[in-house]
Amino acid sequence: VINNAILNYSLTFKMLGTKLVARRTIKFNKDIVTSEEYNSFKEMFTTISEADAKQIAFK
Structure with a gap:
């Protein structure tokens, strides 16, 4: 997880039944990087x- 003035980013994994669901989110907080x-x-x-x-390894 990265949260700062420039962007917010997260990468999460969770099991839904027998499926692994990966979710990646990125949100830019600024239009211009100085x-x-x-x-x-x-x-x-x-x-x-x-x-x-x-x-990712599965058992």
């Missing part, structure tokens, strides 16, 4: 990309 915010913005997207690339 040059001062860019490095933080880039790091957030790296974190999001890494979270999206994770694999």
Whole structure:
């Protein structure tokens, strides 16, 4: 979960019966990212990309 002035992001998983449901939500709080915010913005997207690339194992 990422919540800040630039964006809100969450990735959640839950079981519904025998199905695994993944839900990814991203909401941009700003239309323009300033040059001062860019490095933080880039790091957030790296974190999001890494979270999206994770694999899930089933037993």
